[in-house]
Amino acid sequence: MSETTDKSELMKRLDEEGDVAADYLEELLDIADLDGDIEITVEADRASLAVVTEGEPDSRLKRLVGRDGEVLEALQELTRLAVQSETGERSRLMLDIDGFRDNRRKVISEIAQNAVSEVQDSGAEVALEPMNPFERKVVHDIVAKAGLSSDSDGVGPNRHVVIKPAELVEGDSEAAE
Known part of the structure; x- marks a missing residue:
């Protein structure tokens, strides 16, 4: 097909x-x-x-x-x-x-952008407040676009996104030293 x-x-x-x-x-x-x-x-x-x-x-x-x-x-x-x-x-x-989701997407996008900047500046991971699946997806998409990594952590209403610095690619560790 x-x-x-x-x-x-x-x-x-x-x-x-x-x-x-x-x-x-x-x-x-x-x-x-x-x-x-x-x-x-x-x-x-x-x-x-x-x-x-x-x-x-x-x-x-x-x-x-x-x-x-x-x-x-x-x-x-x-x-x-x-x-x-x-x-x-x-x-x-x-x-x-x-228009609730569209408005919420704008707010979450701003929160995600600020967190991405914080991770890029500090090199430390940042955990966001708990979010629903829609909001977490918005954050994951923004984080991926910025070249960082993210995971969802927690259970139920406490599930949240943790944004991490970009992982070093295997073989790049020598270049970073």
């Missing part, structure tokens, strides 16, 4: 995931009597859905985000389960409501 066919099959599967998820979310919005449009895109080989409003934001959508995004995380998992139930495939879809 060619790479083009693989990519085509992936896009077809992600489009199906997006459609199933959008149907599920539309029903949820109807039950909750909330207004919102659903935008479906594909980002980083995963379906991405956003519940947005035209014009004036519906402050009631904030209830679907919850404090620090806890309700959003739960809705994302329920939506993934609905997709899995319909398609038989595990879903990695991302859900955003009222």
Whole structure:
């Protein structure tokens, strides 16, 4: 099978995931009597859905985000389960409501950039505060782009990212001395 066919099959599967998820979310919005449009895109080989409003934001959508995004995380998992139930495939879809994830991505990116600078300046590792999987992924991507390494450490709500200086490549140790 060619790479083009693989990519085509992936896009077809992600489009199906997006459609199933959008149907599920539309029903949820109807039950909750909330207004919102659903935008479906594909980002980083995963379906991405956003519940947005035209014009004036519906402050009631904030209830679907919850404090620090806890309700959003739960809705994302329920939506993934609905997709899995319909398609038989595990879903990695991302859900955003009222721009919460986009705004959070900006905040986490700034925290990650500051931590990367600190590691580069000091040469010591830096442990960040606990974060959810979405936030940890944002940090890991920024750290990798900066040429450093990172690991997730801890369990459950205490899981956090540790940023480390770039590892010396085997054979470079003599050059560093």
